[in-house]
Amino acid sequence: MGCLPIEGHNASLLFQLLNRRYEQHSIIVTSNLALSGWADLFKRPETATAILDRLIHHSKVFKMTGKSYRLKQASEN
Template sequence: IGRARFPNTKSLDTFDFSFQPSINRQEVLEFQNLAFMEKSENLIFIGNPGVDKTHLAISIGIEACKQGCRVLFINCHELLIRLRAAYEKGLLDRSLSRYSRYDLLIIDEIGYLPIGHQEANLLFQLVNARYEKHSTIITSNSDLSAWVDIFQNPTVTAAILDRLVHHVHVVKITGKSYRLRGLK
């Protein structure tokens, strides 16, 4: 769990499903059995800021660690910085190999910051390297249809989405922000 680099510890036991009624509780709880990983399927959690997409991703990731899986949690922006640095140093193949070996890669916060053409290409290469081999969990504040605006390249966006959604469970959370629930 420590090597997975989670920003904090979360579990599905502490997730307030009553505050997010748009979520199919049973579907999310079943992700704990990791059957999606046995099939190399992906999970994408989509929703506005504060609906606890990251909580769900961390919870499933921690359960995967407990069951002996190699997991890495990384913010999308940090991942892209690392991939770009590896590319510039001529170490991209090595870096892609490292990230593609994780049983579960959790990429948090796609869509919070714009992604340049070069970074979109690098992300495509990573998604392609993991395709049908290992599972990826992604959190995003943007619907998949808006990803073309994030990646600023329709061709690369289509290629990324094609591989991610071929075997995917999309959980769209339409509830309110936990952080703002005390405000009127």
């Protein structure tokens, strides 16, 4: 997540999905944004806070740094 903003009804649907899976099933999310940038992603800080609250509780967050694997692979071809 993070390439395009998620607004209105789509943000609500994502929240409902995460809320139903919360503490029931595993979820893996990848994003090119830091968690602090999610308020801009959802256009409403309240929505971002509610979604992050459910995603981060009982989770492990991994921050990956370094050069893009895709860019490296493309330059080798």
